[in-house]
Amino acid sequence: MRVNIYAEEMSEDVEIIHKEIEGQVFTGLRLYLYLPVTVGADQVQGPFMHSPSDNDSAGVTFWGKRDLRPLLRKMLDALDDHYGGQEVDQPSAKALPPGFEMFEGKPMKVLNGDRQGWWRFHEHYDRAGYCDNPARGY
Numbered sequence: 401m402r403v404n405i406y407a408e409e410m411s412e413d414v415e416i417i418h419k420e421i422e423g424q425v426f427t428g429l430r431l432y433l434y435l436p437v438t439v440g441a442d443q444v445q446g447p448f449m450h451s452p453s454d455n456d457s458a459g460v461t462f463w464g465k466r467d468l469r470p471l472l473r474k475m476l477d478a479l480d481d482h483y484g485g486q487e488v489d490q491p492s493a494k495a496l497p498p499g500f501e502m503f504e505g506k507p508m509k510v511l512n513g514d515r516q517g518w519w520r521f522h523e524h525y526d527r528a529g530y531c532d533n534p535a536r537g538y
Contacts, residue, residue: 405460408436408445412504413517417461426463429472433458434518445504446518 413432418425434445434457447457462468500507501520508521 403460405431405433408443409433409458410504411445411447411457411517412502413447413457419463424465426465427468428461428463429468430459430461432517433460444522446522449519 411432411434413434415430415432417428417430419428420426432447432455435448436443436445438444447455450456462472464471500509502508503521510520511523512520
């Protein structure tokens, strides 16, 4: 099976998860996928949230019985070889003005420092003042 994940769907929302099956501990690296949508003339993306504690976003989990880092390093080495050793073009976190953080490869103003992921940088509310799905666009 081949899985294609497009740049518009990738987020910087990553987590480590563990599962124990018959005494064997498995470690997974999960990359959450965000739903890209067009709102007006803007392309936006965000998690698929039913409520603040119910993130129903799609994700890809890489499971391993052993340490995943050698394989992930091999993947990064392949990308480095492909790009011929070019430096990664990312603004330095040190160069960001106060109140800004890097999010999805771009400097973004932090609107709610108590939140994580998409919600930290965006305000989106429905008619009742609560948003359960940023894809609705109202």
